[in-house]
Amino acid sequence: MRAVLCKEWGEPSTLEIEEVERPVPGAGEVRISVRASGVNFADALMVADKYQFKPPFPFSPGFEVSGVVAEAGRDVAGLGVGDRVMAALPHGGYAEEVVVPEANVVQIPEGMDFHTAASFPVAYGTAHLALTYRANLETGDVLLVHGASGNVGRAAVEIGKRLGATVIATGGSPESLEVAARRAADYVIDYGREDVRDRVMEITAGRGANVVLDPVGGDAFDASLRCVAWEGVILTIGFASGRIPEAPAWRVLLKNCAVMGLDWGGYLRRDPETVKTSNAEALRWYEEGALDPRPSRTFPLERAADALEAQAGRGSTGKVVLTTDQD
Ligand SMILES: NC(=O)c1ccc[n+]([C@@H]2O[C@H](COP(=O)([O-])OP(=O)(O)OC[C@H]3O[C@@H](n4cnc5c(N)ncnc54)[C@H](OP(=O)(O)O)[C@@H]3O)[C@@H](O)[C@H]2O)c1
Structure with missing residues (x-):
């Protein structure tokens, strides 16, 4: 089987595609014949040695795949050969075959194609878990989503509206603002040209945002601390801006x-x-038609660097996915 390999830290152009041994599932694991792999911001970070987890060389990047179960290891109870599935993994998704623990595999709902399924786990999983389980976003709350045209941001806008x-x-x-508006955001702010704090305070009549979902960090995070509501929550998701911000504790205290x-x-x-x-709730919302994870661009596996x-x-x-030619 072919896999995209990272053999040294560097730019995406250093990645190579090679024939490698097919992985074998152990107990509680399945082997998936991959149809598509989702491409995420952190994939390039991992290849460049800028990610928190550093796999040994050679490794394949890729946190999410869709495909068909090709083999089930011992003690796999809920999945069988031929099942259409999506899965999340610590790395390794840029390959024609992956082995994943059963616990990280979800059946693809009827009507969802493989490209869409490969776009779902990380972005929608992150946004859903953050807004429901962590922040307990409620009907009537004001949600501020930074980087709303990005993978996690688009998902958060849709999930916020669904809630x-x-x-x-x-x-x-x-x-970017056009992308967010198409996902039905109620208001948009251009953080390159407008003062985020002032606009949020104006929109909320001085109350601020109850929940902020922040995959951008840097200035966006600083502005969030100044426009989060009393007893509000700022969800720190990532630092796409390149600056890891710091929160002055006095602001956290005074805002409660x-x-x-x-x-x-x-x-x-x-x-x-x-x-x-x-995942189960997010997929129910997809089936209701509330979420639109369809990717905007696909590349064949051998063009991973371009992707x-x-x-x-x-x-x-929209999301970028890599596709294999396997049926
Ligand atoms: N915590 C978690 O579990 C988790 C899960 C998934 C992702 N993440 C992290 O969340 C962040 C976003 O991931 P993503 O997949 O949504 O990325 P993405 O699709 O590339 O979106 C990032 C967005 O950030 C904005 N941005 C602001 N400054 C930027 C800069 N200097 N360079 C690039 N983009 C910039 C961009 O919108 P504008 O161009 O409109 O500003 C872009 O749409 C990353 O740091 C990623 O590692 C964390």
Whole structure:
């Protein structure tokens, strides 16, 4: 089987595609014949040695795949050969075959194609778990979503609307704001040109946002601390801006707010049952038509470097996925 390999830290262009041994499932694991692999912001970080987890060389990047179960190991109870599935993994998704613990595999709902399924686990899993399980977003709340044109941001806008929140979306260009508006954000703010704090206070008549979902960090996080509501929650998801911000404790105290982290991969490792429950609800909402995870661009597996460049470009309009030619 073919796999995209990282053999040294560097740019996406250093990745190579090679024939490697097919992986064998152990107890409680399945082998998936991959149809599509989701491309995420953190894939390029991992290849560049800028990610918190550093696999030994050679490794394949890729946190999520869709495909068909090709082999089930011992003690696999709920999945069988031929099942259409999506799965999350610590890395290794840029390959024609992957082995994954059964706990990290979910059946694809009828009507969802493989490309869409490969776009779902990380972005929708993260946004759903953050907004429901962590922040307990409620109908009538105001949700502020930074980087709303990005993978996690788009999912958060849709999930916020499904939960009955008023959604304020931020982005860095008219194209980004257009993406957020198409996902039904109620208000949009261009954080390159407008003062986020002032606009949020104006929109909320001085009350601020009850929940902020922040995959951007940097200035977006600083502004969030100044426009989060009394007893509000700021969900720290990532640092796409490149700056890891710091929260002055006096602001947290005076706002009676919480700055809360959410590492979806951490939940997958420590508490897969909670992730499963979260996935199940998000997939029900997809089946209702409330969520639109369809990707905007596909690349064949051998063009992984181009796919990573496309994902990293600002102003993206949708998820990027890699496809294999396997049926
Ligand atoms: N905690 C978790 O479990 C978890 C899960 C998934 C992702 N993440 C993290 O969340 C962040 C976003 O991931 P994603 O997959 O949503 O990424 P993405 O699709 O690339 O979206 C990131 C968004 O951030 C904005 N942005 C602001 N400054 C940027 C900059 N300097 N460079 C690039 N984009 C910038 C961009 O919108 P504008 O161009 O409109 O500003 C972009 O749409 C990453 O740090 C990722 O590692 C964390």
